[in-house]
Amino acid sequence: MDNETKPSAAARRQFLADTARMACGVGLLGLGVGLYARHARALPPAAIRPPGALPETEFSAACIRCGLCVRDCPFNILHLAKPEEPLSTGTPYFVARQLPCEMCEDIPCVKACPTGALDHSLKDINKSKMGLAVLVDHETCLNFLGLRCDICYRICPVIDKAITLDPQTNARTGKHTLFIPTVHSDQCTGCGKCEKACPTEVAAIKVFPLYMAKGQLSAHYRLGWVEKEKAGGSLVAPDIEHRYNMPEGMKYESGKGLSPSAPPDAPPAGGPPGSASGLPKAFQGGKL
Amino acid sequence: MSAEPSRPGAEAIAAKGWLAAHKWLLLRRTSQFGILLLFLLGPWFGLWIVKGNLSFSYTLNVLPLTDPYVILQSLLARQVPEKLALTGVAIIVLFYLLVGGRSYCSWVCPVNLLTDFAYWLRVRLGIKGSAHISRPTRYWMLGMTLAVAALTGSIAWEMVNPVSMMHRGLVFGLGLAWAVLLAVFLFDLFVMRHGWCGHLCPVGAFYSLVGKLSLTRIRLPARAACNDCMDCFAVCPEPQVIRPALKAIGGTPPLILEANCTNCGRCIDVCSKDVFAFGTRFNTTAVPVANVAQAAPK
Numbered sequence: 215m216d217n218e219t220k221p222s223a224a225a226r227r228q229f230l231a232d233t234a235r236m237a238c239g240v241g242l243l244g245l246g247v248g249l250y251a252r253h254a255r256a257l258p259p260a261a262i263r264p265p266g267a268l269p270e271t272e273f274s275a276a277c278i279r280c281g282l283c284v285r286d287c288p289f290n291i292l293h294l295a296k297p298e299e300p301l302s303t304g305t306p307y308f309v310a311r312q313l314p315c316e317m318c319e320d321i322p323c324v325k326a327c328p329t330g331a332l333d334h335s336l337k338d339i340n341k342s343k344m345g346l347a348v349l350v351d352h353e354t355c356l357n358f359l360g361l362r363c364d365i366c367y368r369i370c371p372v373i374d375k376a377i378t379l380d381p382q383t384n385a386r387t388g389k390h391t392l393f394i395p396t397v398h399s400d401q402c403t404g405c406g407k408c409e410k411a412c413p414t415e416v417a418a419i420k421v422f423p424l425y426m427a428k429g430q431l432s433a434h435y436r437l438g439w440v441e442k443e444k445a446g447g448s449l450v451a452p453d454i455e456h457r458y459n460m461p462e463g464m465k466y467e468s469g470k471g472l473s474p475s476a477p478p479d480a481p482p483a484g485g486p487p488g489s490a491s492g493l494p495k496a497f498q499g500g501k502l
Numbered sequence: 503m504s505a506e507p508s509r510p511g512a513e514a515i516a517a518k519g520w521l522a523a524h525k526w527l528l529l530r531r532t533s534q535f536g537i538l539l540l541f542l543l544g545p546w547f548g549l550w551i552v553k554g555n556l557s558f559s560y561t562l563n564v565l566p567l568t569d570p571y572v573i574l575q576s577l578l579a580r581q582v583p584e585k586l587a588l589t590g591v592a593i594i595v596l597f598y599l600l601v602g603g604r605s606y607c608s609w610v611c612p613v614n615l616l617t618d619f620a621y622w623l624r625v626r627l628g629i630k631g632s633a634h635i636s637r638p639t640r641y642w643m644l645g646m647t648l649a650v651a652a653l654t655g656s657i658a659w660e661m662v663n664p665v666s667m668m669h670r671g672l673v674f675g676l677g678l679a680w681a682v683l684l685a686v687f688l689f690d691l692f693v694m695r696h697g698w699c700g701h702l703c704p705v706g707a708f709y710s711l712v713g714k715l716s717l718t719r720i721r722l723p724a725r726a727a728c729n730d731c732m733d734c735f736a737v738c739p740e741p742q743v744i745r746p747a748l749k750a751i752g753g754t755p756p757l758i759l760e761a762n763c764t765n766c767g768r769c770i771d772v773c774s775k776d777v778f779a780f781g782t783r784f785n786t787t788a789v790p791v792a793n794v795a796q797a798a799p800k
Contacts, residue, residue: 236636236639241646244646244649247647248650251658275655275657276579276583278569278573278657278660279657280554281555284674285550285554293675294674294675296671296675297662297677297678298677304670328566328587329576329581330581330584
């Protein structure tokens with residue numbers, strides 16, 4: 215009995231020690247890998263995913279890094295991230311300033327994806343949301359400076375929808391118009407052609423991943439004019455007609471300013487009897 | 503015979519000739535380099551027979567092949583892949599059920615070229631010491647990678663996996679992946695004998711699970727002829743798999759059923775007595791000793 219239990223107790227202790235050693239060693243490694251993966255989830259601003267890419271958290275679980283999208287891109291814009299690059303190793307991306315997405319109508323990269331990390335339900339390339347163009351530098355954008363560069367506007371594959379030129383007064387000259395390139399997030403696909411085409415040394419308009427580029431109003435915000443249109447009329451019914459609220463007995467005339475009004479039944483100038491002066495009632499205190 | 507201890511396989515070369523004593527090794531290298539070349543024909547010469555890498559490849563736009571281990575991580579990270587990838591998984595699993603799970607390691611995986619070279623150099627340089635980590639560590643590694651996938655909701659291991667990193671790097675551009683591969687090489691050379699492939703790699707561990715049921719196995723029809731030269735143990739990357747079948751321990755049939763045999767066939771090459779042969783897991787026949795004695799030396 216004793217001879218049997220003694221070695222088995224030692225063996226058990228050995229087994230537990232070995233197991234603990236292994237679990238700790240491998241666990242530490244796992245912790246490192248996990249943390250590394252967590253860090254890689256924030257897409258760097260210059261890296262744009264191919265069209266149809268799932269949101270980054272799902273993408274990192276669905277993309278198996280096979281590179282089929284890279285191969286099927288007819289313009290060779292896509293790369294697989296190398297280990298030293300600041301996004302998840304082996305995942306596809308492009309850099310708009312180098313080569314933007316050419317927006318193929320048949321979207322071969324999405325078709326090539328075997329896992330659906332590039333969502334196969336994307337059938338219209340104009341509906342893709344690779345990122346969002348942002349006119350980041352108002353100081354160097356030539357249109358902001360008053361020139362008619364307009365290149366980003368003209369190169370945009372969704373011309374006049376994703377980027378419009380909105381006229382504003384040029385306050386510097388006082389007599390010219392600035393044509394401000396304005397990006398509309400509901401139409402912009404994030405292809406990056408505007409960033410590529412921007413003629414300044416460093417692009418004034420850049421494409422960023424959506425999470426960086428897009429703001430969001432708080433959920434309780436309502437836009438009055440939108441609500442009014444939805445309701446088919448004013449929500450504060452009825453709309454009050456605008457009028458000036460003058461002090462009692464005064465009138466306002468353009469160019470002349472305030473002057474005492476002379477209602478038809480008013481007593482003659484000099485004020486009613488008992489008043490200290492000719493001031494109208496409202497100026498005599500008591501009511502205010 | 504020289505006074506120097508001869509290198510493993512010398513006896514076999516003397517008995518069978520150099521070519522016959524390297525048959526499976528040559529076939530294996532042809533397979534490894536051939537598969538790599540198939541992947542490189544596209545990017546190097548514009549011949550797109552195979553697209554992709556070992557995680558997923560598409561041959562002639564008809565044959566999808568998917569690494570089941572990556573898909574398992576993806577599933578644990580709560581993403582269900584499209585049908586094409588799942589078809590590829592089915593084909594690969596069936597294939598390795600036929601040819602032997604860890605055949606992937608010795609016939610396909612590019613890291614094997616690296617670690618085999620490290621081992622060859624280790625022997626040549628006479629490097630003796632080796633750190634001790636138990637062989638089952640790889641299953642802990644496998645469990646860890648799967649747990650990390652489930653916990654982080656991403657295929658985290660593929661960010662650092664030297665196996666996919668090497669193949670992807672060779673086909674799509676290496677970047678700093680060479681440093682990781684150098685680390686694996688140096689680890690195997692100086693720190694631990696058969697360190698990566700034999701103790702740590704979770705890809706191999708995964709394929710060994712497939713190999714538990716696989717059909718193609720190393721048989722030992724002539725185990726009675728064994729002269730205890732130990733050459734098979736010297737060349738085997740997983741020597742622990744040989745003993746039970748060779749020495750009939752606990753009535754083990756003349757068949758290597760251990761899941762971690764990589765079916766590399768090197769034991770067949772280096773055995774001057776032709777103890778080993780490829781066969782199926784159902785073929786347990788052994789040649790009687792008398793016949794062996796007649797058949798062995800010419």
